[in-house]
Amino acid sequence: METTIVQIGNSKGVGSEISKKRPCVVVSPREIHDYMCTAIVIPITSTLQKHPCRVQCRIKNRDSEIATDQIRSIDKSQLGDFINTLSKNEIEGLQNSLKKMFF
Template identity: 35%
Template sequence: MGMVVQRFDVFLVNLDPTVGHEIKKTRPCLIISPDEMNQYISTVIIAPMTTKGRSYPTRVSCYFQGKSGQIILDQMRTVDKSRLVRRLGRISELEQTAVLAVLAELFAE
């Protein structure tokens, strides 16, 4: 049985190799794909997290493992589950609501 992956979990993810301005290296990433996808498909949709960078409307402020940072929704991507190194935890319900609001805005017409 594979690892259990749920929406709003934070995993350490190996993002390399990357191209151009894609965010690089192994770093915490938020799982944003729905649980139905996470359960049955071998890929997940993730959004990288960082403790650096500027604020943008497409980024959600968060506090995770004692550090302030951002969830970078403008860099979300689909990755194979083999890139997931280990589960680090989960973001708060308030941060979950903020992520969903920004995602809705990103895909609104």
Template identity: 40%
Template sequence: MSSIPLRYEIYLANLNPTIGGEIQKTRPVVVVSQDEMNRYLETIVICPLTTTIHPSWRCRLQVNCDGVDAEIVVDQIRAISKQRLIKKIDQLSEAQAAQLRSIITEMYGE
């Protein structure tokens, strides 16, 4: 991966190996770390996506990614190496990004 991943871009990433209940395999992830961090650090903060939809779960955000209905799994937020990124596949809209920020703030902020 030669380009700098930007906040709210969606990439295909290899999340293996994992331990326990961590989300695994190669799957889409949305970058949630700030662009400045993404530029200088070797890691990025991401939320993985899943096609298992739970409409009533407040810790998840439903989106359409690359033509597929999916859910951003905010409860599995984690830092990964940029080396895990395979390719950019999509990007959140401004409205989706705002919703994601709101969920992250509700879950992890004060």
């Protein structure tokens, strides 16, 4: 699993979708990026809700959550600057959350 955190451009959310410029975890496999025009990302929010599907993380010295309930595919042109990578514990938490949601 890719664990890079990047900034994405302004996404126009509808209803309960997370919108605006924000950090996201890129979870699509690196091999796919050579063949597709899109990337699969999970937004990160500093609005802490402590839902079971949210993964606690620390981004830019701020407590945040990886919003696995908001997974989306975006055009690669929306991928911005590199911010950071997830820690080993954050990766494990993300993998566990995704397994609970999809398997």
